[in-house]
Amino acid sequence: MSDDALLDVRDLVVRYGDTTAVDHVSFALAAGETLALSGPSGCGKSSTALAVLQLRRPDSGEVRFEERELTTLTERELRPVRPRMQPVFQDPYGSLSPRLRIRDAVAEPLRAQGRWNAADGPARVAELLDRVCLDPSYGDRRPHELSGGQCQRAGIARALASEPRLLILDEPVSSLDPSVRAGVLNLLADLQDDLGLGYLFICHDRAVVRHFADRVVEMRDGRITSEWRPRAPDAAPR
Structure with a gap:
C-alpha cells in the first residue's frame, strides 16, 4: 500500500491479561475501498476494530489514519480525529438510546462537536435521514x-453526520433478515460511491464478504492467515 493509504495498521497487538486477542496484525486500506476482516467468532476481528478506533488502546503497533499516528495521541488530541472515523455496530437497537427520538440521535454528533445550529440543524437531520432512504418523518x-433495518439506517445516518472518511462496520447486517440485509448493503455501496468512503468491514459470513468487499483479510486466533480478492478490479458494480 502506498504512503497515502487512508488507514495503515502495522504490527497491531492487543492483549487481555494473558490472552493475545490481536497478534501482530498489519493491513492497509485506501479511500473508497472496502477491506473485510473475516473469520470465526473470537478470532480478533472486533478487538482489531476497537484498537483502530482507539476505543481500546493497543499494547503495541501503529495505527496511522490520514497519515497521522493515532496510538501516541492523547484523548484530547484524538478529539478532532474521531469524527473522521465512525463506527456502525452490530445491534441496531443497542446502538441508539431508547430515550431519544431518531432525529435527536442523528443530531447528537453535531451537538457534541459544536456544529449544531438551531436554524439549519433540523434540515440537516432530515437530509441525513433521506440520505439513508428513511423518510424524515421517522425522526419523530x-x-x-x-x-x-430502519434502526440500522438511522445508525448509519448518525455516523454520516460527522462527515467521516472511514466507517468501521462491525457485523452491521448479521442481525438483519436476508432481504433487509441486501438493502442495507446496497445503501452502503451507494454511499461509498457517492462519498468516497473507506470501509473496514467486519463480517464472519463469507457469502456477504464475497459480495461486498474489495479485499478480504482472514483472521484466526488473532493472526492474519490469508488475504484474497473476491472480485476482479473490473467487475461489475455492486
Whole structure:
C-alpha cells in the first residue's frame, strides 16, 4: 500500500491479561475501498476494530489514519480525529438510546462537536435521514418503533453526520433478515460511491464478504492467515 493509504495498521497487538486477542496484525486500506476482516467468532476481528478506533488502546503497533499516528495521541488530541472515523455496530437497537427520538440521535454528533445550529440543524437531520432512504418523518419516532433495518439506517445516518472518511462496520447486517440485509448493503455501496468512503468491514459470513468487499483479510486466533480478492478490479458494480 502506498504512503497515502487512508488507514495503515502495522504490527497491531492487543492483549487481555494473558490472552493475545490481536497478534501482530498489519493491513492497509485506501479511500473508497472496502477491506473485510473475516473469520470465526473470537478470532480478533472486533478487538482489531476497537484498537483502530482507539476505543481500546493497543499494547503495541501503529495505527496511522490520514497519515497521522493515532496510538501516541492523547484523548484530547484524538478529539478532532474521531469524527473522521465512525463506527456502525452490530445491534441496531443497542446502538441508539431508547430515550431519544431518531432525529435527536442523528443530531447528537453535531451537538457534541459544536456544529449544531438551531436554524439549519433540523434540515440537516432530515437530509441525513433521506440520505439513508428513511423518510424524515421517522425522526419523530423512537428506536422501538422502527424495524431492525430502519434502526440500522438511522445508525448509519448518525455516523454520516460527522462527515467521516472511514466507517468501521462491525457485523452491521448479521442481525438483519436476508432481504433487509441486501438493502442495507446496497445503501452502503451507494454511499461509498457517492462519498468516497473507506470501509473496514467486519463480517464472519463469507457469502456477504464475497459480495461486498474489495479485499478480504482472514483472521484466526488473532493472526492474519490469508488475504484474497473476491472480485476482479473490473467487475461489475455492486
